[in-house]
Amino acid sequence: MERVLLSRQPIYGANTALAGYELLFRDSDSDKARIRDEDEATAQVVMNTFMEIGLNKAVGPHLAFINVSKNFLLSDFCEALPAKRIVLELLDPVEVDSKLINRVDELVSKGYKIAVGEFVFGEKYRPLLSRVSIIKFDLLQEDWRAIQSNLSSIGSSRIKCAAERIETSNQFNICREVGFDYYQGYYFSRPEFVRASRLPLSRLVTLRLIGKLNDPELKIDELEQVIRQDLSLSYKLLRFVGSVGCAVSGQIHSIRHAVVLTGIARLRVWAALILFSGIEPKMSDLTVTAVARARMCEKLGEALKEDHHDQFFLVGLFSALPAVLNQPLQDILESLCLSPEINDALLHHTGIFGEVLKCVLAYERRDWYYVRCGNLASDTIRDAYVKAMAWSIGTLNGFTDGVTGDTAKQESLKYMRR
Secondary structure, three states, X not given: OEEEEEEEEEEEOHHHOEEEEEEEEOOOOOOXXXXXXXXXXXXXXXXXXXXXXXXXXXXXXXXXXXXXXXXXXXXXXXXXXXXXOEEEEEOOOOOOOHHHHHHHHHHHHOOOEEEEEOOOOOHHHHHHHOOOOEEEEEOOOOOHHHHXXXXXXXXXXXXXXXXXXXXXXXXXXXHHHHOOOEEOOOOOOOOEEEEEEEOOOEHHHHHHHHHHHOOOOOOHHHHHHHHHOOHHHHHHHHHXXXXXXXXXXXXXXXXXXXXXXXXXXXXXXXXXXXXXOOXXXXXXXXXXXXXXXXXXXXXXXXXXXXXXXXXXHXXXXXXXXHHHHOOOHHHHHHOOOEOHHHHHHHHHXXXXXXXXXXXXXXXXXXXXXXXXXXXXXXXXXXXXXXXXXXXXXXXXXXXXXXXXXXXXXHHHHHHHOO
C-alpha cells in the first residue's frame, strides 16, 4: 500500500489562537520536497487532502492554506474546493496581467480568499494588491525596514498581514507590536507530517471516466457504472464529497447519490485532479475481488426482490477497504458520509444489507455452513457468484493498456486552461 504524505505548519492569529495550517507537498520523510512541477505538486496536495486524508483530519475546523501557481489559479480546479475552508496562496512574484486580475475577481466573487507570498510592491502589482485578502511577509528574505514601509503602504484594514518564518521570541514580539494579523514559523512549530495509506488507482479507469464526463449525451446511469467499477475511485469520490461539503454525515446511500450531489461539472474537475496528480498505470488485483463481491451482493439483493440494488453494491464494494487501507473499519467510515443502514451493515452485518454481505463473505471463504441468505436456494447463491465473477472480469478487461503518463497528464491539462 502506497503512503500518502502531507506536511502542515500552523498559522496563528490574534492572541496566538490557531487560525489554520499551510499544507505543503512532500515526496519523502525529508523536511524538504523535490518539486519538479509546481502544478502537479499542488494537485497532489489537493488530492491527498480531500481524497486520501480528509480535510477534517488534515486541518480540523481551521482554514487550509494551499500553495498554488498562477497556472493552477487560472484553472477550473479551484472551484472544486470549498471556498469557506481554504485560502489559495499564490507563490513567488507572479506576472500580473488582465487574465490573472479577472480570474482573481471571479474567485473572490465566489467567496474564495487569495493570499500572496513574497509580494512585490510596485505600481504594476497594485491591481492585485487591492483584491487579495492576505499578504505574507518572509522575515528571513525581506529587510525589516522594507517590511515596515510596505506595511504602511497597504493602507487597507481589509487586507490581513501575515509574518512567516518567525524563529525567535524577539521577532514574534516585534511582529506583534507592529500589528501583524497572522504568525507562522519555527518559533511556534516546525511542519509536521500527516500520513495515510493510498488506494492505488489506474489511470486507465480515470481516463475512461473523463471520456464519459466529456460526452454531451452523458447519462447518470453510465457515469455511475464507470465509478462503481473501481473500489479506489468510489472511495475517493466519497472522501471528496465529505471534504468539500457536498454531503453531511449519514446522508450518502449509494455511488449514484454521491454523483448527483457532486454534479457533473465538479466531477470533471475531480477526475482531472486525480489524473494530473499522478496515478498507477495498471489496475490492482484487488479491484477484481472488490467489484466481484459488490456485484454478488447486488445480484443477491435482486434475487431477494429488494429495492435499492445500488446500496447492496456499495456495501460489498466498501467491505474490502479495511484490508486495503490497513485501518479499522470504524476509522474509515468516520471520514465518509454513508447512511446509518450502510454503516451498520459494514460494521455489524445487521439489516438486510448486512445479511447479504455476511453470506457473500462466507461464500468467498468457502464456509458453507454460513452461506445462507433469506430463503434463497443454494443454486441461486452459486449462480449469483458465477455471474458476479464473469461480470467483473469482463467489465474490467474493457480497460486496455497503452496509456502513458504523458498522455494522462496532457488529458488532465485540458482542465488547466480557461
